[in-house]
Amino acid sequence: EDEERISSADVAVVEARRRLLNEFYAWRAAQEEELDEERAVLGLPEDPVAELLEKTKPAEAAADGGAKE
Amino acid sequence: MRPILLAGHERALTQIRYNREGDLIFSVSKDQIICVWFSHNGERLGTYRGHQGAIWTIDVDPTSTILASGSADNTIRLWDVKTGKCLKTWDFPTAVKRVEFNEDGTKLLGVTEKRMGHMGTIVVLDIKVDVEAEQSDEKALTIVCEESKATVAGWSYLSKYIIAGHEDGSVSQYDGKTGDLIFNIPIHELNQQITDLQWSQDRTYFITASKDKTAKLITAKDLEVLKTYVADTPLNSAAITPKKDFVILGGGQAAMDVTTTSARQGKFEARFYHKIFEDEIGRVRGHFGPLNTVAADPTGKGYASGGEDGYVRVHHFDKGYFDFVYEVERERQNRLAAGNA
Numbered sequence: 001e002d003e004e005r006i007s008s009a010d011v012a013v014v015e016a017r018r019r020l021l022n023e024f025y026a027w028r029a030a031q032e033e034e035l036d037e038e039r040a041v042l043g044l045p046e047d048p049v050a051e052l053l054e055k056t057k058p059a060e061a062a063a064d065g066g067a068k069e
Numbered sequence: 070m071r072p073i074l075l076a077g078h079e080r081a082l083t084q085i086r087y088n089r090e091g092d093l094i095f096s097v098s099k100d101q102i103i104c105v106w107f108s109h110n111g112e113r114l115g116t117y118r119g120h121q122g123a124i125w126t127i128d129v130d131p132t133s134t135i136l137a138s139g140s141a142d143n144t145i146r147l148w149d150v151k152t153g154k155c156l157k158t159w160d161f162p163t164a165v166k167r168v169e170f171n172e173d174g175t176k177l178l179g180v181t182e183k184r185m186g187h188m189g190t191i192v193v194l195d196i197k198v199d200v201e202a203e204q205s206d207e208k209a210l211t212i213v214c215e216e217s218k219a220t221v222a223g224w225s226y227l228s229k230y231i232i233a234g235h236e237d238g239s240v241s242q243y244d245g246k247t248g249d250l251i252f253n254i255p256i257h258e259l260n261q262q263i264t265d266l267q268w269s270q271d272r273t274y275f276i277t278a279s280k281d282k283t284a285k286l287i288t289a290k291d292l293e294v295l296k297t298y299v300a301d302t303p304l305n306s307a308a309i310t311p312k313k314d315f316v317i318l319g320g321g322q323a324a325m326d327v328t329t330t331s332a333r334q335g336k337f338e339a340r341f342y343h344k345i346f347e348d349e350i351g352r353v354r355g356h357f358g359p360l361n362t363v364a365a366d367p368t369g370k371g372y373a374s375g376g377e378d379g380y381v382r383v384h385h386f387d388k389g390y391f392d393f394v395y396e397v398e399r400e401r402q403n404r405l406a407a408g409n410a
Contacts, residue, residue: 014396014397017346017395017397018397018400020345020346021345021346021397021398021401024295024314024345025401027295031271031273031274035227035271035273038226038227039227042227048131048173049089049131049173052131052132052173052174053131055132
């Protein structure tokens with residue numbers, strides 16, 4: 001009987017975790033979709049930094065000094 | 070987890086930041102010097118010298134081109150990451166406690182200290198991510214914190230909001246363009262100051278750390294508290310780990326602040342919690358004083374902590390860290406794998 005009680009407590013804990021995990025990932029998925037839509041409406045690139053990195057690349061190759069110690 | 074000890078600062082660490090690629094670590098300290106280190110081996114690449122007071126805060130733009138720092142010498146300075154040259158200095162009436170670039174590096178916010186005759190403010194500067202460019206002297210925006218001074222602040226996704234954490238434990242959401250206050254919500258215990266605010270990768274949610282011994286996961290859009298992590302010591306810093314659903318908390322009471330009834334002296338550990346389940350998972354020892362700052366490598370490979378003891382400790386996660394999953398997480402992974410097959 002004790003064992004049963006313990007295992008039903010375990011099941012409850014696992015169930016609660018499953019619910020929390022699903023809730024969080026459902027929220028994330030909705031959030032990501034909303035963010036993509038907002039970016040599209042504003043005419044912004046999907047990755048705000050990819051384009052910037054392209055722009056700074058040539059400059060980086062030229063100045064490969066390193067901060068002075 | 071093999072830690073690397075970075076001994077280069079002579080006084081307490083105040084903030085640590087990784088660059089976007091995760092290969093560089095920038096650290097600032099009360100010793101008035103900014104250091105940059107290679108994260109993989111802890112080799113010091115260089116220093117940035119010029120501040121005349123304790124440096125409270127540091128940030129690097131997403132392309133790792135320019136660095137911004139804020140100091141007790143009442144300035145924000147902009148630096149060329151590669152050469153160590155100071156590109157620009159902005160003067161303020163009081164110390165600068167926090168700086169942060171927005172997601173594309175075109176705006177920088179600064180949190181200024183409150184002092185007799187001066188309200189605490191959040192200023193916004195327009196930035197050109199170009200070491201050759203002339204930077205504007207003018208502030209694009211000044212938000213005055215009339216209720217309670219801001220202690221930390223940051224930019225949300227799309228630079229839509231400026232989110233601030235305050236001395237009174239509340240969190241504010243301001244319009245990122247106009248600076249108008251949208252709402253201010255009591256989040257942490259009243260008058261227990263918010264000591265840190267760090268973002269998720271897409272900046273749709275963030276974590277706050279507070280002297281009230283808790284850290285909270287909060288949405289940028291509604292300031293809804295998603296999760297609360299309860300610690301047994303005042304917290305100075307909190308970070309969200311990419312790749313794994315964990316958060317890292319740092320804090321601890323300095324010996325001088327420990328009363329005889331509190332027996333927590335000497336426990337200076339980074340604490341790992343599960344981001345979604347809120348359980349504490351483990352602790353990492355090492356520092357000889359409170360942890361003032363923790364930072365997560367954006368590539369998910371490790372984390373760094375900076376202590377009151379003057380050390381930066383860099384940890385690279387090992388296999389056990391990546392393998393650790395709850396049964397329900399494994400279930401989910403298996404389900405996703407089956408779905409993709």
